Amino acid sequence: MNSILEVFKKTKVENRAALIAYLPAGFPNKEKSSEILRLILDNGADMVEVGLPYSDPLMDGPTIQQAVEISLENKTSIDDCFQIVKELSTSKKPVLIMSYYSPIEKYGVSKFVENFALANGAGVITPDLTIEEAGPWILKTTEQEIARVFVVAPSSKAARLTKVASEVTGFVYAASLMGVTGTRAQVSSKAEELVANLRKTTDLPIAVGLGVSTPAQAKTVGAFADGVIVGSAFVKILLENSDFEKAKTLIVELTQQLRAALPR
Amino acid sequence: MTLSAENLRVDSAAGHFGPYGGRFVPEALISALEELDLEYHKAIQDPEFNQELSGLQKNYVGRPSPLTEAKRFSEYAKLRVFLKREDLNHTGSHKINNVLGQALLTVRMGKKRVIAETGAGQHGVATATAAALFGLDCVVYMGEEDTQRQALNVARMKLLGAEVIPVTTGTRTLKDAINEAMRDWVTNVETTHYLLGTVAGPHPFPTMVRDFHRVMGVEAREQILNQAGRLPEAIAACVGGGSNAIGIFHPFIDDETVQLHGFEAAGDGVATGRHAATLTGGSPGILHGTRSYVLQDKDGQTLPSHSISAGLDYPGVGPEHAWLKDIKRASYHPITDTEAMDAFSLLSKTEGIIPAIETAHALAGVLKISDQFKPTDIVVVNCSGRGDKDVETAAKWFGLKI
Numbered sequence: 001m002n003s004i005l006e007v008f009k010k011t012k013v014e015n016r017a018a019l020i021a022y023l024p025a026g027f028p029n030k031e032k033s034s035e036i037l038r039l040i041l042d043n044g045a046d047m048v049e050v051g052l053p054y055s056d057p058l059m060d061g062p063t064i065q066q067a068v069e070i071s072l073e074n075k076t077s078i079d080d081c082f083q084i085v086k087e088l089s090t091s092k093k094p095v096l097i098m099s100y101y102s103p104i105e106k107y108g109v110s111k112f113v114e115n116f117a118l119a120n121g122a123g124v125i126t127p128d129l130t131i132e133e134a135g136p137w138i139l140k141t142t143e144q145e146i147a148r149v150f151v152v153a154p155s156s157k158a159a160r161l162t163k164v165a166s167e168v169t170g171f172v173y174a175a176s177l178m179g180v181t182g183t184r185a186q187v188s189s190k191a192e193e194l195v196a197n198l199r200k201t202t203d204l205p206i207a208v209g210l211g212v213s214t215p216a217q218a219k220t221v222g223a224f225a226d227g228v229i230v231g232s233a234f235v236k237i238l239l240e241n242s243d244f245e246k247a248k249t250l251i252v253e254l255t256q257q258l259r260a261a262l263p264r
Numbered sequence: 265m266t267l268s269a270e271n272l273r274v275d276s277a278a279g280h281f282g283p284y285g286g287r288f289v290p291e292a293l294i295s296a297l298e299e300l301d302l303e304y305h306k307a308i309q310d311p312e313f314n315q316e317l318s319g320l321q322k323n324y325v326g327r328p329s330p331l332t333e334a335k336r337f338s339e340y341a342k343l344r345v346f347l348k349r350e351d352l353n354h355t356g357s358h359k360i361n362n363v364l365g366q367a368l369l370t371v372r373m374g375k376k377r378v379i380a381e382t383g384a385g386q387h388g389v390a391t392a393t394a395a396a397l398f399g400l401d402c403v404v405y406m407g408e409e410d411t412q413r414q415a416l417n418v419a420r421m422k423l424l425g426a427e428v429i430p431v432t433t434g435t436r437t438l439k440d441a442i443n444e445a446m447r448d449w450v451t452n453v454e455t456t457h458y459l460l461g462t463v464a465g466p467h468p469f470p471t472m473v474r475d476f477h478r479v480m481g482v483e484a485r486e487q488i489l490n491q492a493g494r495l496p497e498a499i500a501a502c503v504g505g506g507s508n509a510i511g512i513f514h515p516f517i518d519d520e521t522v523q524l525h526g527f528e529a530a531g532d533g534v535a536t537g538r539h540a541a542t543l544t545g546g547s548p549g550i551l552h553g554t555r556s557y558v559l560q561d562k563d564g565q566t567l568p569s570h571s572i573s574a575g576l577d578y579p580g581v582g583p584e585h586a587w588l589k590d591i592k593r594a595s596y597h598p599i600t601d602t603e604a605m606d607a608f609s610l611l612s613k614t615e616g617i618i619p620a621i622e623t624a625h626a627l628a629g630v631l632k633i634s635d636q637f638k639p640t641d642i643v644v645v646n647c648s649g650r651g652d653k654d655v656e657t658a659a660k661w662f663g664l665k666i
């Protein structure tokens with residue numbers, strides 16, 4: 001948890017937003033997902049989210065759905081995800097898991113948090129866990145000092161933002177738009193307003209995700225948010241380029257360009 | 265029937281049934297779910313809403329649906345079987361009961377567009393019907409596999425002016441149709457109501473959909489008291505998501521002498537792994553915004569379900585059924601494709617009623633558990649739908665040429 005806050009302290013001093021990258025574990029396969037995330041970290045990302053594959057990803061658009069289907073065909077397990085977290089943690093940058101709640105609960109909340117802590121994981125993003133259902137999750141993540149990242153949306157009313165943000169540790173994930181993950185032509189106009197509303201109720205860092213994929217979009221969002229989350233753009237490169245070396249080159253380029261767009 | 269606050273069981277605000285139910289959804293949907301819950305509670309206390317709904321039930325759907333004693337079928341079942349004739353409703357199944365309630369709420373909320381998922385196509389047809397009646401735009405998500413086995417209902421929805429979107433992700437059945445509908449809802453929630461078709465999903469759907477379906481049990485209770493002079497020994501219904509079952513069970517829950525039996529689709533048999541018997545073969549987990557029994561693996565991944573019946577082919581089940589199972593108030597049993605199709609044929613030939621294949625699971629169930637009863641005992645079966653949509657599937661099953 002501290003490691004996440006330290007990253008945001010550092011990026012604040014550097015007067016830039018943090019770059020946070022997402023890729024589903026096990027896509028295109030276990031080894032390669034770990035390799036790609038490491039490459040992204042080495043080329044300027046400040047932290048990464050390892051996506052835990054789930055059969056019914058309600059928050060994801062076609063791009064990530066397709067990647068997750070491939071990951072599940074590869075039989076990527078929860079323990080495989082922890083293995084990837086552990087490998088990436090040697091980068092000394094925070095490694096998070098993004099997971100729907102079904103796999104977490106089935107695996108066992110206590111066992112999940114303990115094994116994640118053993119893998120040196122920093123935090124977990126839970127896109128479909130409402131705070132009303134989060135009692136055991138809050139207890140256990142507090143005990144193990146694992147950051148709890150909840151997602152808020154443009155439709156969240158002020159009282160709701162306060163309630164959700166009060167349970168967050170690490171950073172608040174602000175969904176830039178009403179919709180699912182995927183690349184978009186433009187940054188939603190709602191993102192800035194949501195961040196402004198969050199600032200009224202929390203001092204925690206705020207990262208914006210959903211529909212941020214180009215350096216220009218990252219620059220726009222980085223001007224008002226503490227962190228910029230990019231996922232589908234990386235996934236798309238891997239889906240569209242069967243030549244893995246070529247895909248790696250494109251991913252390195254994109255990472256460097258995104259990172260270069262963030263200084264304010 | 266009017267839905268007043270008194271005649272409903274009041275659940276905790278967060279919509280829990282013991283450890284089941286609740287809300288496991290993206291935060292983006294919370295304000296829409298809260299609005300729906302509020303509007304629903306306001307509506308059921310508003311005489312105008314209740315009048316409008318009961319007027320539609322009577323003059324548009326044709327309620328009350330009859331209760332028919334199936335005397336020739338009873339000879340095979342070796343107990344007295346009464347059928348609650350939801351097959352005679354406008355659009356051909358119980359699904360219309362819930363759809364009209366939610367369509368009225370949609371209008372009250374000022375929304376102009378409804379979306380729905382459908383498996384057998386019955387809920388999609390009912391939604392397309394209500395959308396036509398109220399002048400709403402309608403999009404129905406349907407798994408590609410189901411669009412093929414229920415082609416007739418796809419045509420009906422289109423004739424009613426709805427857009428049908430075949431879903432090609434995952435298992436291409438009901439589960440994936442719900443995923444797509446949820447994604448549409450997250451994106452268009454300001455203008456769109458998700459008219460969910462069963463007692464699953466996040467709160468308030470399991471409670472609200474149940475309440476719109478209670479009319480079946482309320483009528484059946486009165487009708488059996490009139491016709492037989494007493495309460496039945498048992499109620500039987502098929503269970504997909506669980507809406508026709510909970511609707512007829514619920515008004516009998518406090519009648520301790522009345523057994524409640526739900527019949528799930530066992531496909532090729534529970535032991536084969538190719539089935540949709542969630543309460544029999546599944547375990548507690550989370551799916552589509554609620555905690556209930558789910559067919560899933562040790563990592564919480566939803567497993568594919570299998571059934572000849574598109575309407576029962578779902579790896580989840582409504583949370584209230586999970587609770588009724590755990591507290592042993594209701595019991596749930598698996599029925600294979602073969603058992604269901606035998607009962608489908610038997611009802612057709614003994615009563616002149618071709619049931620939906622979903623419904624045939626309940627009828628097969630009665631035949632299966634009948635040795636626990638005396639010949640004078642009474643069971644009320646929810647005849648949840650008619651079999652018109654299934655003629656092609658049945659013809660293929662029985663080797664008929666059409």
Ligand SMILES: Cc1ncc(COP(=O)(O)O)c(C=O)c1O
Pocket residue numbers: 357358383384385386387461462463502503504505506507508509574575576620622623648649650
């Ligand atoms: C006639 C009929 N019965 C039953 C069902 C199963 O749904 P539920 O369990 O929600 O009643 C369906 C679903 O499509 C149906 O069409």
